[in-house]
Amino acid sequence: MPASFETVIGLEIHCQLLTETKIFCGCRTAFGAAPNTHVCPVCLGLPGALPVLNRQAVACALRAALALECEIQPVSIFARKNYFYPDLPKGYQISQYDRPLALGGRVPLSHGTVALTRIHMEEDAGKSLHHGFPDSAGHTYLDFNRAGTPLIEIVTEPDLRSAAEAADCFSRLREILVAIGVNDGNMEEGSLRCDANVSLRPVGQAAYGAKAEVKNVNSFRFLEKALEFEIERQRGILESGGRVAQETRLWDSATGTTESMRSKEEANDYRYFPEPDLPALVVDAAWVASVRETMPELPAARVARFIREYALSEYDADVLGRLIPGAAPYFEAAVRSGASAKTASNWIQGEVRRRLKDAGADDLSASPVGPAQLAELTTLVDTNIVSTSVAKDVFDEMWVTGTGARAIVDARGLAQIGDLEALAALADAVIAANPGPVAQYRSGKTQTFGFLVGAVMKASKGKANPAAASNILRGRLDAGQGHSESE
Ligand code: ADP
Numbered sequence: 007m008p009a010s011f012e013t014v015i016g017l018e019i020h021c022q023l024l025t026e027t028k029i030f031c032g033c034r035t036a037f038g039a040a041p042n043t044h045v046c047p048v049c050l051g052l053p054g055a056l057p058v059l060n061r062q063a064v065a066c067a068l069r070a071a072l073a074l075e076c077e078i079q080p081v082s083i084f085a086r087k088n089y090f091y092p093d094l095p096k097g098y099q100i101s102q103y104d105r106p107l108a109l110g111g112r113v114p115l116s117h118g119t120v121a122l123t124r125i126h127m128e129e130d131a132g133k134s135l136h137h138g139f140p141d142s143a144g145h146t147y148l149d150f151n152r153a154g155t156p157l158i159e160i161v162t163e164p165d166l167r168s169a170a171e172a173a174d175c176f177s178r179l180r181e182i183l184v185a186i187g188v189n190d191g192n193m194e195e196g197s198l199r200c201d202a203n204v205s206l207r208p209v210g211q212a213a214y215g216a217k218a219e220v221k222n223v224n225s226f227r228f229l230e231k232a233l234e235f236e237i238e239r240q241r242g243i244l245e246s247g248g249r250v251a252q253e254t255r256l257w258d259s260a261t262g263t264t265e266s267m268r269s270k271e272e273a274n275d276y277r278y279f280p281e282p283d284l285p286a287l288v289v290d291a292a293w294v295a296s297v298r299e300t301m302p303e304l305p306a307a308r309v310a311r312f313i314r315e316y317a318l319s320e321y322d323a324d325v326l327g328r329l330i331p332g333a334a335p336y337f338e339a340a341v342r343s344g345a346s347a348k349t350a351s352n353w354i355q356g357e358v359r360r361r362l363k364d365a366g367a368d369d370l371s372a373s374p375v376g377p378a379q380l381a382e383l384t385t386l387v388d389t390n391i392v393s394t395s396v397a398k399d400v401f402d403e404m405w406v407t408g409t410g411a412r413a414i415v416d417a418r419g420l421a422q423i424g425d426l427e428a429l430a431a432l433a434d435a436v437i438a439a440n441p442g443p444v445a446q447y448r449s450g451k452t453q454t455f456g457f458l459v460g461a462v463m464k465a466s467k468g469k470a471n472p473a474a475a476s477n478i479l480r481g482r483l484d485a486g487q488g489h490s491e492s493e
């Protein structure tokens with residue numbers, strides 16, 4: 007019988023920090039500029055050029071470390087990570103090694119949390135371009151605009167236990183980094199990049215197995231697929247009695263497979279040593295406190311507050327607080343304008359979202375019907391002035407014309423018939439016009455009641471308050487019982 011295996015995954019995530027300028031020079035960090043237009047002696051690594059640490063980059067890194075509940079280190083050290091690559095003109099990358107900016111921390115997952123090992127600061131490399139130039143057959147071009155872009159590397163503990171959990175972790179991390187304004191979340195442009203380490207071990211064994219590091223997985227879906235492939239590949243090797251090689255593998259989204267890139271053993275000696283051109287990075291308590299003061303509410307905290315403060319279900323709180331862009335401020339503004347939380351939540355997830363999607367938009371801030379206008383409409387529904395189905399028509403008109411809900415209801419005479427005499431007259435007319443169903447109801451076949459209520463609603467052109475109509479109809483059907491039999 008084959009042994010069963012447990013999956014072990016740890017992620018290393020590189021996050022470009024949203025600063026105006028690079029980490030050690032004044033060049034701009036703008037993406038998409040003409041190649042080699044944002045470069046200087048420092049980021050080109052010319053001899054004699056000296057790095058100066060960008061305070062804004064440290065502030066961004068601190069912000070991320072605080073949001074992820076790390077312990078910020080009062081003193082951290084930059085180090086040279088030496089390796090040769092054409093996109094690394096200095097021959098080394100300035101990074102942090104044994105004394106990183108932050109230790110520990112956690113990422114909240116859909117179920118539970120995952121512990122972080124550390125967050126350190128470093129500079130990005132340039133880019134090698136092998137394709138896309140008319141004259142590039144056989145040539146590689148180098149663009150150093152990205153060289154020196156500030157990064158943080160976020161390292162998780164090997165505590166993730168499935169491909170889906172790893173994808174959840176990456177996605178939750180992205181959400182937090184974007185929410186606190188330190189990253190633009192753009193994985194296609196490489197602003198956020200993920201390397202996934204994965205190994206298997208027999209269930210019950212404490213020691214970890216040999217791991218593969220999978221590079222080049224820059225979407226949640228690809229991360230999950232690459233890990234699923236890799237888990238099955240390793241399982242195949244282990245079940246047939248083989249050994250998994252400790253190596254770096256490259257994900258190929260075209261084939262849906264990973265392929266060996268280099269063996270880890272031979273690639274691993276970076277000869278780290280402290281960067282002599284930079285002083286120790288000293289972060290005092292006052293700096294940490296000032297960063298903390300500007301921290302917005304984080305997604306997970308907001309979801310918890312929505313459940314507490316508005317009595318929303320976990321599902322609704324998650325959708326409004328996290329998943330629909332722009333929904334949280336929209337929802338809270340609607341409630342401040344008098345909407346009930348539950349009705350506002352339903353309308354935002356229903357009509358507002360549907361119309362926005364039809365219009366090709368995503369973010370609630372693009373809705374032509376604003377939160378106060380929506381509140382006016384949902385209040386008409388909650389106070390039974392219009393039914394939900396009439397309100398949907400009103401909403402469509404609001405969307406197109408920008409007119410307020412009350413004004414549309416008044417102009418089109420859409421207010422529900424709530425006054426009892428008018429309803430009673432409608433109910434009598436329906437009873438008179440439907441002797442068959444009425445007789446059935448009175449003989450105990452109460453299933454016909456729904457049909458009769460429907461007839462009252464129809465006679466009112468949808469404007470009867472359904473609950474009131476049904477009460478009055480039932481009263482008259484039951485009261486008329488004896489009368490009907492004596493006829
Ligand atoms: P390396 O020395 O290869 O850089 P580290 O111990 O620094 O490895 O860990 C790098 C990443 O790999 C971390 O995210 C860590 O959680 C993860 N990791 C370490 N060992 C394993 C393992 N056996 N299986 C899966 N992931 C692992």
Ligand code: ZN
Pocket residue numbers: 028031032033044045046047048049050154
């Ligand atoms: Zn520069």
Ligand code: MG
Pocket residue numbers: none
């Ligand atoms: Mg390591």
